[in-house]
Amino acid sequence: MKDICIIGSGAGASPVAYELSKAGYKVVVLEKGPWLKTEDFTKDELVATRKDLYIPNLEDESHQIVRKNSDGNWSVKNTADTGSDFWNGNVVGGSSNFMSGYFHRMKPQDFKLKSTYGEIEGANITDWPISYDDLEPYYAKVEEVIGVSGKVNQHKYLEPRSTPDFPYAPLATNIVSDLIDKAAGELKISTFGTPRAIISKGKDKRNACYYSNYCGSYGCSSSAKGSARSALLEPALETGNLEIIPFAKVFHLETDGKGKVIRANYYDAEDQKQFIEANLFVIAAQATETSRLLLMSKNKDFPNGLANNNDQVGKNLVFSSGGVGSCNLNYDDFDPDTAQKLKAPGLFVNRACQEWYEIEKEGKKIKGGTIDFLWDHANPVSRTIRAKWDGNDLLYGTALKEKIHGYFTKQRRLKFEIFTDWSPNDDCFVELSDDKFDKWGDPVGKIWTGAISYDKTVGEILAKNTIPILEKMGGKNISYTISNYPSVNLQAGGCRFGIDPETSVLDANCKAHEVENLYVTDGSFMPTGGSTTFTFTIYANAFRVADKILERLKTI
Structure with a gap:
């Protein structure tokens, strides 16, 4: 019998495993994927960008994605057919192994979205049951324990801080950062250094960043990136109180008929059924899969799924809204010294x-968002493949070679990413499929990805302001795309927390209203996602x- 059983091993799971094992409790983590170590990660583009080693085989474990077509009708496609997966790093440490590590805090107003900005037509906006002040000490803790590099710069939307600066100095930057500033x-727009969950100096057994030029989508081969595995799970293992079981696919949480989970049933690496008994259970399997597990854990006391007698599990999924833009910086447009520095890999x-975290629209303040600037990814294969097109025409021969040569030697592509709120709505949720099953015979998740036009409008405003x-x-060849397509690597909601048990799955402390000993600590708890990436907030919570x-536990 374990004290705590945690399902999942990423940003939502690892802080619980870290803190409880350090406190002397016996903790077991069940992770569906393999246990890869720092030395297993390489800068192999085909492995990293395809992620074939880091996600399940789609023939074995797919999703059904439901989208609205341009004609307004809903269509259902299976990811095993499209090849466009909805997984995010099924390995020990989860998708935090592959994040870029943009660690912006949410702002005080993000916790009070409804009361600050009012209703949004077609959206299920609600305030959080906790405030920024409740989470602020934990943002500071993440900066120290996970390791966040940067420098706090004053600007009009800088959130209140209990610490004057980040614990690690900023990472080295290209001269393009000075050009942006x-x-x-000159346009009277404030920019600032992006805080990154990548350490600029060594910490414990982790090495500093060595600027490999391959970060986002890649596992870190120096452990500089603040993944759940390297920053928390590996130190927790040293206590002797943590056990990690890889290749453990949990399929059902069993209850005692009195509102208490007693057993997690899972398939092991040989597809044999096993179980873990514990006093407390924590689910942190990432939003869509956490909802799926609860929905599969039906019994006579919970006929609609565990903790789902109010029919709220899976509802109000949120992703990150926004889009991307880019321009080409042609070396010939700069003096030789600047051009040479722009080339530095x-x-x-x-x-x-x-600057536009809040914006004025039609005489009213509305939520805006965050713009992050970054280089086009260094991946040479995918960049070369994109070069084969000239509009709608396919290039080949000398013309293709000259374009590829020019792309890699005469310019560099600067991008920007926009992060705005994805408004929770009735058409964005996860349910169990009734006709598609994984290799163990369990229904796959059927994910509805409805979005409201309001979110796209906000993204358009930010893009136009950035140009x-x-x-x-x-910059030359400037363009941008704002889309309502969900950001697969940024998913939250489905088990939102709140005060009212009729409209939320979890209480303010992320314990299930209906289950005495069950907590959910991945992004599922979030009623809204803010206008930043989610991982920092998931860690902090x-x-x-x-x-x-x-x-x-101290009272038991």
């Missing part, structure tokens, strides 16, 4: 803008919940 400054851009910065820098669990 200069152009933005490996160095980060690390520039962000929150002048690129123009001022001398999981540390907060770990403290709540420890307080509870």
Whole structure:
């Protein structure tokens, strides 16, 4: 019998495992994927960008994705047929192994979205049951324990902080960062250094970043990236109180008929049924899969799925709304010294803008978002493949070779990413498929990806406001795309927390309203996602919940 059984091993799971094992409790982590170590990660583009080694075989484990077509009708496609997966790093440490590590805090107003900005037509907006002040100490803790590099710069939407600066100095940046700052400054727009969950100096057994030029989508081969595995699980293992079981696919949580989970049933590496018994259970399998597990854990007391007698499990999924833009910086447009410095590989851009975190629209303040600047990914194969097109025409021979040569030697592509709120709505949820099953015979997740037009409008405003910065820098071929397609690597909701058990799955401490000993600590708890990436907030909240669990255990 274990004290705590945790399902999943990523950003939502690892703080709980770390804190409870350090406190002397016996913890077991069940991870569906393999246990890869730092030395297993390489800069192999085909492996990393395809992620065939890091996600399940889609023939074995797929999803059904439901999207609205241009004609307004819904269509269902299976990812095993399309090849476009909805997985995010099924390995020990989860998708945090492959993140880029943009660690912006949410703002105080993000916790009070409804009361600050009002209703949004077609959206299920609600305030959080906790405030920024409740989470602030844990943001600070993540910066120290996970390791966040950067420098706090004053700007009008800088959130309140209990610490004056980040614990690690900023990572080295390319001269393009200075060009961005200069152009933005001339336009009276504030930019600042992007905080990154990548350490700039060694920490314990982790090495500093060595600027490999391959970061996002790649596992870190120096452990500089603050993945759940290297930053938390590996230190937790040293306590002797943590056990990690890879290739453990949990398919059903069993209850005692009195509102208490007693057993996690799973398939092991040989597809044999096993189980773990524990006093407390924590699910952190990433939003869509956490909802799927609860929905599969039906019994006579929970005929609609565990903790789902109010029919809220799986509802109000959120992703990250926004889009991307880019420009070409042609070396011939700059003096030779600047052009040479622009070519420097490996160095980060690390520039962000929150000038429009709030914007005026039709005489009313509405939520805006965050812009992060970054280089086009270094991947040479995918960049070469994209070069084969000239509009709708296919290039070949000398014309193709000249274009490829020019792309790699005469310019560099600067991108920006926009992060805005994805409004929870009735058409964005996960349910169990009734006709598609995984290799164990369990129904796959059927994910509805409905979005409201309001979110796209906000993204368009931010993109148009960003374009002048690129123009001022001398950027060419400027373009952007704003989409309502969900960001697969940024998913939350499905088990939102709240005060009212009728409209939420979890209470303010992320314990299931209906289940005495069940917590959910991945992004599922989030009613709204803010206008940033989610991982920082998931880490911080999981540390907060770990403290709540420890307080509870001390009273038993």
